[in-house]
């Protein structure tokens with residue numbers, strides 16, 4: 001388990017009775033999460049439990065039918081995807097979404113372009129002013145630093161689509177980090193990775209949390225990954241919360257055992 005202590009015990013994400021209904025299907029019902037600064041928090045549960053739908057609610061892909069969610073005390077309900085990203089929530093996707101025909105470094109630069117510190121006016125860009133060139137150079141330096149974190153610097157000029165699967169997953173995290181989030185949402189980050197890549201990813205996520213003080217909310221089926229990394233977890237089943245607590249607590253909860261392996265055991 002992770003052990004970093006953060007000075008500030010602020011609640012980064014709070015969801016209150018968060019829910020959404022699709023037609024007659026209650027995909028997510030009354031989910032209450034309280035995630036403090038510096039936590040690595042897990043959402044687990046069987047297929048179709050509503051895990052990805054929660055991410056879609058938290059990033060403005062879907063609007064909640066019920067409840068609210070707050071980032072550092074401010075409600076983001078009703079905001080559009082880009083505004084939520086600006087407010088400080090970045091994500092990766094269960095099915096990797098990269099700009100496949102762009103280079104690796106360009107994928108990261110796209111994330112950096114939205115950052116206030118790298119903003120150029122349209123006129124500066126058009127006239128190619130010294131500020132524009134300094135800005136471009138600073139962005140490339142930052143992009144390379146992020147790629148180095150994930151051991152992707154040597155791949156920077158390759159097309160994203162030519163990277164092997166594990167590296168594409170890492171690139172997606174690097175691009176999300178480029179938007180300078182307070183909360184990073186990772187949807188099955190270890191899916192398709194081999195054991196060595198998974199181990200390395202666990203170390204990298206801890207490093208990101210410790211170095212950038214980013215709070216992480218992740219969805220994962222790999223229980224070794226979850227128990228090795230998460231401070232607390234929520235178990236979902238059929239859109240509802242089955243259990244919440246430390247990994248040890250929830251994994252000995254009879255309802256959780258039943259949901260995962262059926263009634264007979």
Ligand SMILES: Nc1ncnc2c1ncn2[C@@H]1O[C@H](COP(=O)(O)OP(=O)(O)OP(=O)(O)O)[C@@H](O)[C@H]1O
Pocket residue numbers: 022025027045046047048049050051052053054094
């Ligand atoms: N846009 C949508 N329209 C209708 N139903 C949806 C929609 N999005 C999700 N659902 C349904 O909501 C439920 C939860 O889906 P979700 O993708 O959140 O599950 P999950 O826990 O992420 O599962 P998995 O582990 O397989 O990724 C499923 O029954 C799914 O079919």
Ligand SMILES: [Mg+2]
Pocket residue numbers: 051052053094
């Ligand atoms: Mg999912």
